[in-house]
Amino acid sequence: MEPITIRVKTLRRQAVLPRYMTDLAAGMDLHAALEVPLTFAPGERGLVPTGIAMAIPVGYEGQVRPRSGLALREGLSLVNSPGTVDADYRGEIGVIVINHGQQEVSIAPGDRIAQMVIAPVRRAVLQSVEALDETVRNGGGFGHTGITGGG
Secondary structure (H helix, E strand, C coil), X not given: CCCCCCEEEECCCCCCCCECCCCCCCCEEEECCCCCCEEECCCCEEEEECCEEEECXXXXXXXXXXXXXHHHHHCEEECXXXXXXXXXXXXXXXXXXXXXXXXXXXXXXXXXXXXXXXXXXXXXXXXXXXXXXXXXXXXXXXCCCCCCCCC
């Protein structure tokens, strides 16, 4: 699959351009564009600036996702995961983090705080109908299959 070109503008002198950390990584790491460290108490949430704005092409979105290592080690995750950066958004990308751990978590300037996956988007045309086709599942949800041990 051919890569797409995304224009990136730095908005803060502390900004670090996102990059893929391995050849086959799906997400590029987003960095904290901070002058001083930010500390989050257990249960606290806040916005961490990245110092960048992007021109994501029409037909794509940027999905902002947690970093698994931070979640496992620190309990740091994202409040709205995945967050969406739309193709028409040109403002600074911010990451809404939350500390799910039992200890304070500090984010230092330049820390990798989240990852962004560039994904295609399809728009839907909704059609109002009187009835939907029947399926085996129908309205069953939230564990309706009765299968345990995997979701």
